[in-house]
Amino acid sequence: MRESVAIVVVLYKAEMSVYHERLLEDEMVTLVVVDNTPDRDLALKKDRLIYVPLQRNMGIATAQNEGIRQAECLGCDYIIFFDQDSKIPERYSEGIIEEYKRIEQLIPNLFLLGPTIINGRTEEEYKSTIHKDIWMTEDFIRRREIISSGSCVSLRKIEEVGLNDDSLFIDYVDHEWCWRAESKGFVNGITLKIKLAHFVGQQEYRIFNQLVIISAPIRYYYQTRNYLWLLRRSYVPRQWKINHGIKLMIYPISFPFKVRCWRAIYVQMFRGLKDGLLNKRYGKSRSGSGIV
Known part of the structure; x- marks a missing residue:
């Protein structure tokens, strides 16, 4: 059966x-x-x-x-x-x-x-x-x-x-x-x-043979905030914490040269950084709504 x-x-x-x-x-x-x-x-x-x-x-x-x-x-x-x-x-x-x-x-x-x-x-x-x-x-x-x-x-x-x-x-x-x-x-x-x-994200390109996937700006709020939250969890792999932290710092440097909506992404990353550090638990970003 x-x-x-x-x-x-x-x-x-x-x-x-x-x-x-x-x-x-x-x-x-x-x-x-x-x-x-x-x-x-x-x-x-x-x-x-x-x-x-x-x-x-x-x-x-x-x-x-x-x-x-x-x-x-x-x-x-x-x-x-x-x-x-x-x-x-x-x-x-x-x-x-x-x-x-x-x-x-x-x-x-x-x-x-x-x-x-x-x-x-x-x-x-x-x-x-x-x-x-x-x-x-x-x-x-x-x-x-x-x-x-x-x-x-x-x-x-x-x-x-x-x-x-x-x-x-x-x-x-x-x-x-x-x-x-x-x-x-x-x-x-x-x-x-x-x-x-x-299909992942809205755009993709490579930096030093690393695939960079560009999502809607609102997603960078969650990516930044959630990364900071997950840093505090012991079962999250150390390698991911290190590698992803490097990506979150390095990849955005290329955004003004590659991505049209780079300013909106920076705004969302800043808000995610603030809420992640303060451990604020909003259901969604105050400046955006939803999954794209």
């Missing part, structure tokens, strides 16, 4: 796509759509579709947690997460679940399993120039952190690790979850057998 699967998609000022609707062709799948768009209720009604309008932007962490709670109520075995703009290949959910079960037999403490992420702009695989791949099986590479889009996890393991950290709102939510899982003895990683195209 096949296991039941909940697929959680978070919307923000976007509609359901044909890729999301196609997921319902699998009778073992329930699609949970959590809507972060302020003052909106799409009143979506379909078999095996649960629509949760939050009526305001609560952040990706809270929205995904709501999806997890819905999956728990349904008694699902696995959860798959997708971004609103994910272009999902046919039979993806079946494939990633089969991979999860196969790898879990070899690595029982598997927590999050992600696909191999392909850059939607260049069609090249995203690879770190700093971290070396750690092969644990022929097709499974252990990763310190993976992005949530396309990832799969067993619901019973979430009970041990806990939900996403709502206070982070958006940036590093998936990273923190991976690190917390590792601190509890779990392993995260990607499978080479499943691929997913993903």
